[in-house]
Amino acid sequence: MSNRKLERVVITGLGVVAPNAVNVEEFHNALQTGTSGLRHVKELERLNFGCQVAGTPQLSQELINSHLTPLQQRGFNASGMLYGIIAGKEAYADAGLTLAAQDDALMDFGIIMGTGQSGGAKYREAIHLIDEGKVRRLGSTSVIQTMSSGISAWLAGELGAGNLVTSNSSACSTGTEALIMGYERIRQGKAKQMLVGATSDSGPYIWGGFDAMRILPTGYNDDPTAASRPFSSDAAGFVPGSGAGALVLESLSSAIDRRATIYAEVSGGALNAGGHRGDGSMTAPNGAAVQRVIRMALNDANVAANQIDVINGHMTATGKDAYEVNNWVKALERSGSTFPWMNSFKSSIGHCLAAAGAIELIGCVLQLQRGTIYQNNNINSLHKDIAAVVDPGRIPTTTIDLDIQYLMKASFGFGDVNACVVLKKYES
Amino acid sequence: MTTTEIQDQLFAIVKIYLPQDVDASAINKDSHLMNDLNINSAHLVDIALDVEDAFDITLDEKDMEAMQTVDDAIQIVKTKTTG
Numbered sequence: 001m002s003n004r005k006l007e008r009v010v011i012t013g014l015g016v017v018a019p020n021a022v023n024v025e026e027f028h029n030a031l032q033t034g035t036s037g038l039r040h041v042k043e044l045e046r047l048n049f050g051c052q053v054a055g056t057p058q059l060s061q062e063l064i065n066s067h068l069t070p071l072q073q074r075g076f077n078a079s080g081m082l083y084g085i086i087a088g089k090e091a092y093a094d095a096g097l098t099l100a101a102q103d104d105a106l107m108d109f110g111i112i113m114g115t116g117q118s119g120g121a122k123y124r125e126a127i128h129l130i131d132e133g134k135v136r137r138l139g140s141t142s143v144i145q146t147m148s149s150g151i152s153a154w155l156a157g158e159l160g161a162g163n164l165v166t167s168n169s170s171a172c173s174t175g176t177e178a179l180i181m182g183y184e185r186i187r188q189g190k191a192k193q194m195l196v197g198a199t200s201d202s203g204p205y206i207w208g209g210f211d212a213m214r215i216l217p218t219g220y221n222d223d224p225t226a227a228s229r230p231f232s233s234d235a236a237g238f239v240p241g242s243g244a245g246a247l248v249l250e251s252l253s254s255a256i257d258r259r260a261t262i263y264a265e266v267s268g269g270a271l272n273a274g275g276h277r278g279d280g281s282m283t284a285p286n287g288a289a290v291q292r293v294i295r296m297a298l299n300d301a302n303v304a305a306n307q308i309d310v311i312n313g314h315m316t317a318t319g320k321d322a323y324e325v326n327n328w329v330k331a332l333e334r335s336g337s338t339f340p341w342m343n344s345f346k347s348s349i350g351h352c353l354a355a356a357g358a359i360e361l362i363g364c365v366l367q368l369q370r371g372t373i374y375q376n377n378n379i380n381s382l383h384k385d386i387a388a389v390v391d392p393g394r395i396p397t398t399t400i401d402l403d404i405q406y407l408m409k410a411s412f413g414f415g416d417v418n419a420c421v422v423l424k425k426y427e428s
Numbered sequence: 429m430t431t432t433e434i435q436d437q438l439f440a441i442v443k444i445y446l447p448q449d450v451d452a453s454a455i456n457k458d459s460h461l462m463n464d465l466n467i468n469s470a471h472l473v474d475i476a477l478d479v480e481d482a483f484d485i486t487l488d489e490k491d492m493e494a495m496q497t498v499d500d501a502i503q504i505v506k507t508k509t510t511g
Contacts (some may be wrong), residue, residue, distance in 0.1 A: 070444070071444060071445060071446075074444065074474075075474075136473075136477075137477060138475050139473055139474045139477050140470040140471055141474070197496050338453060
């Protein structure tokens with residue numbers, strides 16, 4: 001590694017496509033008022049899903065037309081890519097960056113937009129044609145919609161990225177991982193701007209496997225907005241969601257040179273895994289590793305645990321919620337009324353899987369920039385194992401205004417993988 | 429089917445695949461799909477599929493290679509539909 005001074009990294013652009021909002025301002029309003037994007041999905045009922053509640057972004061044809069040409073829409077059947085394209089282009093425009101010239105890629109601009117898988121519905125089309133012996137009927141659009149790096153490749157072409165263009169994949173920690181990877185790249189001086197984030201398909205082919213695992217709530221098909229209940233004693237499983245979040249990360253010097261609007265600073269972050277050891281497994285987190293990644297992120301940010309004002313948890317509304325809170329308590333060595341404020345956006349957007357971290361990071365940045373903590377919804381009574389360690393008042397059920405200096409966000413994923421980031425309010 | 433009818437249908441198919449900066453008025457009989465109209469090479473397979481659907485014919489590898497200009501396509505369709 002070179003001896004060059006590490007760059008400070010700030011956030012200069014945001015874009016979001018979520019179940020309860022399809023742009024940043026709408027998202028702020030929805031989170032502030034606890035507006036749910038969870039709905040009963042007829043298709044899931046027809047297909048005999050146990051959980052027929054899900055979060056799907058409500059896109060108008062007009063919005064789609066403003067981001068994709070008629071030719072690009074031909075044969076297009078990859079919902080996650082669609083969300084990612086819209087969020088990515090909006091974040092880029094929000095940052096005030098200009099498209100690359102016709103013959104010159106932007107050498108200092110790269111993209112890491114992650115995903116769990118791409119274009120499940122498109123892949124299904126292809127599988128049927130292939131099985132019928134009609135492989136040549138696939139046309140040219142099958143590969144670009146189903147390759148995992150499709151979203152980053154697409155955006156690279158639209159914007160003209162000439163630095164690293166790739167897609168990471170680490171299940172439900174993908175979005176937060178992408179931010180940390182982009183942050184590290186800029187910090188090391190290898191890029192000036194990185195578009196980072198993640199996207200996830202909607203529909204039965206992405207959600208089906210989770211339904212089969214019986215980890216989704218089945219008792220709320222008639223009451224969809226009550227289905228996702230993080231922190232609550234009656235949390236019954238996560239509600240599947242979908243969408244995309246995208247952020248433009250930029251070196252502080254580049255942002256200042258461009259006189260860009262700076263939303264927040266990325267103070268530090270960490271990635272690790274539990275190795276399916278201890279109480280960790282393919283589907284459950286190793287608590288020691290969770291605590292370790294939180295401490296690693298603090299260390300990377302050079303911030304003390306008692307400086308953290310707000311935590312935005314992974315908190316999916318499963319039996320693991322209390323375990324997560326207890327891991328935060330141990331890692332930060334704070335409990336009761338000294339525990340930071342904590343929330344989860346999953347009560348209103350569900351668990352957007354690979355995109356979860358990216359979409360929730362948009363909310364985190366807005367909380368920091370606007371000095372607010374969005375409300376938690378659907379908490380009947382706090383889970384007893386949470387109430388035992390944290391003052392219930394620290395988990396607000398109404399939106400509160402508060403000047404926030406430091407916020408921590410974590411995401412955990414299947415595979416026993418963890419991502420944790422420290423964001424800081426930016427003051428020039 | 430007359431040559432003009434075939435040509436009109438082909439123009440309509442090709443038009444869909446034009447890049448944003450190429451106007452439909454640029455399409456004529458002698459237009460080279462890639463060199464003159466700047467159509468992305470990946471889309472040639474999509475044009476071939478659309479031609480198959482429009483005229484209810486099947487294009488083999490040789491036909492697709494021969495289909496360089498709009499007129500090439502007209503001749504191929506003519507042969508296949510009268511054959």
